[in-house]
Amino acid sequence: MPEKLSREATGEAPAFDTARWQARLDGLLAAHRIHGATLAVLAGGEIHELASGILHSETGVAVTTDSVFQIGSVSKGYTAAMAVLLAEAGKLDLDAPVVDVLPEFAVADTEATRTITPRQLLNHTSGIEGDFVSDTGRGDDCLARYVEGARTVGLTNPPGATVSYSSTAYNVLGRIVEVVTGGTWDEALKELLTGPLGLEHTMTLPEEVLRFRAAMGHMGDPGEEPVPTPLWNMMPRSAGPYGGICATAADVARFARLFVDGGAAPDGTRVLPEAVVGAMLNREVEMPDQWFLGAHWGLGWGLFEWDGVRGVGHDGSTFGQLAYLRAMPEKGVAVVLLTNGGGAAPKVFEALCRELSAELADVTMPGFEPPARPPVVELGGFVGRYRREGFLMTIAESGGEGRGEGDAEGVLTLTYEGADGLAGTFDPLVWQLTAVSDAPAKTVFAGRRNEKDAWIPVVFYALADGSRYVHFGVRATAKSA
Numbered sequence: 001m002p003e004k005l006s007r008e009a010t011g012e013a014p015a016f017d018t019a020r021w022q023a024r025l026d027g028l029l030a031a032h033r034i035h036g037a038t039l040a041v042l043a044g045g046e047i048h049e050l051a052s053g054i055l056h057s058e059t060g061v062a063v064t065t066d067s068v069f070q071i072g073s074v075s076k077g078y079t080a081a082m083a084v085l086l087a088e089a090g091k092l093d094l095d096a097p098v099v100d101v102l103p104e105f106a107v108a109d110t111e112a113t114r115t116i117t118p119r120q121l122l123n124h125t126s127g128i129e130g131d132f133v134s135d136t137g138r139g140d141d142c143l144a145r146y147v148e149g150a151r152t153v154g155l156t157n158p159p160g161a162t163v164s165y166s167s168t169a170y171n172v173l174g175r176i177v178e179v180v181t182g183g184t185w186d187e188a189l190k191e192l193l194t195g196p197l198g199l200e201h202t203m204t205l206p207e208e209v210l211r212f213r214a215a216m217g218h219m220g221d222p223g224e225e226p227v228p229t230p231l232w233n234m235m236p237r238s239a240g241p242y243g244g245i246c247a248t249a250a251d252v253a254r255f256a257r258l259f260v261d262g263g264a265a266p267d268g269t270r271v272l273p274e275a276v277v278g279a280m281l282n283r284e285v286e287m288p289d290q291w292f293l294g295a296h297w298g299l300g301w302g303l304f305e306w307d308g309v310r311g312v313g314h315d316g317s318t319f320g321q322l323a324y325l326r327a328m329p330e331k332g333v334a335v336v337l338l339t340n341g342g343g344a345a346p347k348v349f350e351a352l353c354r355e356l357s358a359e360l361a362d363v364t365m366p367g368f369e370p371p372a373r374p375p376v377v378e379l380g381g382f383v384g385r386y387r388r389e390g391f392l393m394t395i396a397e398s399g400g401e402g403r404g405e406g407d408a409e410g411v412l413t414l415t416y417e418g419a420d421g422l423a424g425t426f427d428p429l430v431w432q433l434t435a436v437s438d439a440p441a442k443t444v445f446a447g448r449r450n451e452k453d454a455w456i457p458v459v460f461y462a463l464a465d466g467s468r469y470v471h472f473g474v475r476a477t478a479k480s481a
Contacts, residue, residue, distance in 0.1 A: 014359060016041060016048045021356075025052045028351055032344035033225055035218055036063040039352065040249035042257055042327070042334035043360045049250045055340060056216035058228055067213040068201060068246050069338035070233070071323040072316025075245040076170050078255065079185070080122055080300020082177050082192050084276045087118070091180050094119040094299075102176055104144075106151040116159050118176060121169040122299040123284040127155040129389040130166035130475060135236035140184050143175040146238040154389045156476050161463050163285050163297055164476035167242035174241025185240055196271045199254060202247040206233060209246050217320020218341035222452035226342040229320035243318060249336045256327045256334040259301075259312055281312060281329070288442060288471040289457045291368045306363045324349040331361035346454050369455045370434040370446040377435040377443060379412055382460050386470050387480040392419040393470065395433075411435075414447055414458060414472070433458055447472075 025039055029052050036053030049065040086092040098105045098116050106113045107128055120126040132153045136145035150172070156164045174185040181188045186204045194202045203209055217234075218226030235244060258265070259281065263272035283296040283303055293302030293315060301312040309328050316323035320341040327334035335353050339345045354365040379397050386393040394415040417428040431447035438444075442461035448454065459471040468479040 014043075016043050016046070016360070018048060018050070021048075022050050022052070024355070025050050025352070028348045029053050032342065032348050033220070033223070034342040034345055034348055035226060035340050036067075036215060037337060037339040037345075037348070038063060038065060038067055038069065038249040039338075040065075040253035040334075040336040041356060041360070042253050042260065042332070043356075045332065047250050047253045047257070049248075053340075055213060056228060057218060057226070059216075061213065063215070063340075064213060065250065066201060066248055067215055068203075068209055068248055069215045069323065069340065070217070070235075070243075070316075070318040070321040071245050071247055071252060071338065072243045072318045072321065073167070074252065074314045074316035074323050074325050075241065075243050076167075077300050077314055077325075078189060078193055078245060079170055079173050079177065079241040080280060081258075081272060081276065082188055083118060083122060083173050084279055084299050085192060085272060086177065086180050088273050088276050088279075092118060092176065094122070098172065098176070102147070102172070102179060105147060105172060105175075108152050108154045112155055112159050118173065119284075119299070120159055121166070121173050123297050124163050124165050124169065124474075125160050125285055126166060126169045127157045127159045127161065127164065128166045128169045128172075129153050129156055130164060130168050131390060132168040133236070134238060136238045138237050142236070142238040143171060143178060143185060143241070146171050147175045156388045157463065157469070157478065158465075161465075162469065162471075162476050163287055163474075164471075165474035167239075170242035171238065171240075177241070189245075193255070193271065196269055197254060197258070197265055199247070199251045202245060202251045202255075204240050204244050204246070205237070214246070215321060215338070215340040217318060219320050220341070220343055222343040222347070222450075224343065226320075229341070231319075234319040243316065247338075249338045252323070252325060252336045252338070253334050256312075256325055256336065260327055260329045260332055260334060281310075287474075288459045288461050288469075288476070289474060291366075291457045292474050306357065306365055309361065309363050322346070322349075324353070326353055326357075328357070328361050328363065331363065333357070333361045344452070350454065368446065368457060370436050374435040375438050377438045382412060382443070382470075384479050385481040386477040387419060388475070388477045390418065390420050390422040391477070392417050393472065393477055395470070412445065416472075431456075431458070 039050040041048045051063045051065045055061045087094045116126045134149045136142045217229040220226035263277045280299045294304035296303040311328040313326040322339045322345040324337045337349045357363045357365045412433040414431040418425045433445040433447045436444040445458040446455040447458045
């Protein structure tokens with residue numbers, strides 16, 4: 001018999017086995033106590049859609065492929081695409097100060113106000129404290145009022161000094177889009193992206209969502225039965241540019257496909273110029289944390305490389321819903337998972353994405369965990385308090401401040417709690433940190449709260465001026481004591 005040719009030799013992508021992947025999705029949701037999810041996979045030039053579970057644990061309504069979920073911070077990719085598109089059209093200069101196009105923009109630091117650029121907003125190097133939330137009402141002026149209220153927001157780091165994820169920066173971008181286009185951010189989204197791409201199940205306002213089957217968010221730690229959130233949407237309209245889009249998984253995959261197909265819709269309609277796609281996929285800055293959302297950041301996307309294959313992605317979370325997107329343009333593959341909550345959703349996505357990437361793209365998705373024999377690290381230099389606006393992290397050696405039940409000797413604990421106006425708003429959270437590597441420039445630990453949690457990176461490093469920082473949850477926090 002003739003020898004079977006490899007996938008590379010034939011150029012053929014493997015067929016998508018809908019029944020098998022449906023069974024896998026069903027099994028993972030049941031095993032991890034996730035009430036419902038939709039999965040969309042771009043492979044072989046087609047988008048394959050799967051649905052599993054129920055939308056709401058108190059109604060029992062089934063999830064279908066046309067069900068709408070909150071996609072959270074995956075929305076940032078859409079806001080970024082609009083900003084870069086306007087720049088390519090000559091209507092916005094990404095490297096001129098924000099105040100040139102938005103004179104009312106200001107943060108608490110006068111010099112930063114004068115110098116921060118749209119590019120720094122896009123690639124998360126602006127230094128603007130990232131978690132400023134302000135309910136400025138349902139009116140069309142909500143973003144203008146948000147930017148006005150952000151004038152007292154401080155910095156996590158000097159602009160351009162490091163990457164620190166900033167939702168606040170993306171709301172400033174949303175307001176820039178409004179000023180340049182002359183309409184609301186919501187209208188610009190329809191005019192520039194969802195309309196030309198034909199995304200009929202992508203929207204931003206509750207009255208639009210109510211036309212469709214909508215997922216209810218659920219909250220719960222890994223291993224617990226998730227319970228419904230008090231409200232369907234607990235985010236204000238002003239959160240739109242950084243996290244306010246609702247969509248089906250297939251619509252998110254159709255948007256992701258733009259970055260696989262060079263900016264063209266399947267019917268040939270040019271939605272994004274190739275230059276816009278190229279700019280968004282360009283490695284702008286290197287991440288201190290190389291694992292959480294990618295080793296680099298572009299103009300809107302986290303950028304990763306698995307087995308030499310470059311890809312883009314973003315995660316999203318709202319109160320009770322979690323969303324995930326990964327795409328590998330050169331392989332023609334994209335994976336989108338939308339869930340209605342549950343603390344183990346990251347494990348479901350990791351399992352599905354790893355298996356789909358291996359089968360459809362012949363790529364191994366790397367994992368992150370401490371080695372079997374962690375390196376010996378001198379812990380004393382990391383101990384202390386790390387503070388940014390609204391949040392305090394206390395790093396302690398086991399047996400000292402921050403020790404939790406069951407701590408092992410010779411590891412660190414990270415206690416995360418609210419500070420300033422957020423003091424006492426949530427119970428302190430404690431992670432156990434195990435050393436992964438001890439390079440001269442940075443020391444990497446793996447952290448988790450319990451054995452049911454996935455490991456997450458915690459990176460200690462210094463800026464060019466010598467100031468000490470910890471990178472945790474894609475945010476930079478300076479050592480204060």
